[in-house]
Amino acid sequence: MIQEIAPHNYDNEYRPRKEKRTDYAIYVQDNKIAMWKEGESYRMPTVAEFDELQLEGVGKYFYQYLFSIDEMGFFLLKNVMADLPQNMGYCSGEIFRELKPDYMAFAGITAMQMARFAKGHAYCGKCGSPMIHCEKERAYKCEACGTVDYPKISPAVIVAIRDNDKLLLTKYAYGEYKKYALVAGFVEIGESFEEAVEREVLEEVGLHIKNIRYYKSQPWSFTDTIMIGFFADLDGDCTITRQEEELAEALWMPREEIPEAERNISIGQEMIELFRNNSI
């Protein structure tokens, strides 16, 4: 999965320090990140590279510490600039599904989630005053009314439903991801993960399930989410009633017909692979 970056170590404790020239500079506009284009690939710019660009009208750069991987610091560049150089472009977070090395893909999506958190807390939601980053924790505070806001992480459940030797697979009706997926959805206020699993399955495919059991969780920064994975078995009638606004496809696929995943960056792909390999 995308967060499994060993032997590298993700350190998310908030211990701000001054940026070094070898650290990485995260510059995000309209939820897109500035990256060097190198042929068909992309590379995250360093602090030194941004400093050497001397972009017009920017003045002194201001960096906000985000997190570290090993000795590498990742810093959010707070200045607003006009144009990027020709060989640098704004990229959707989707590029991190493919980016190598793997730990930089994880760094990219994690940094983009933190950049969205910063962008969404320039002003206080209660009183409208400017907010500032807390000194000792990853949070923003309003000095006018005392509000403190922590990062938004939305829990979402994802479930692999088995009917003997078949697995329920779906394709989303929206978004850029068009491969086979599992039933998934956000947890609502006032419900447990298990209740969310039962509700989502009934809503999206009209099925009843039993034997709901926890598998693993995964931070999924593409959507500010933590995914909570479950396996379950069909209970009763196998007739699918597809929720058309959510799903373009929903079907029972026999184990031997399931295509092999190209990359296992998500918990959903990992769970499908486990079923395909007869491991669950």
Ligand SMILES: [Zn+2]
């Ligand atoms: Zn306030």
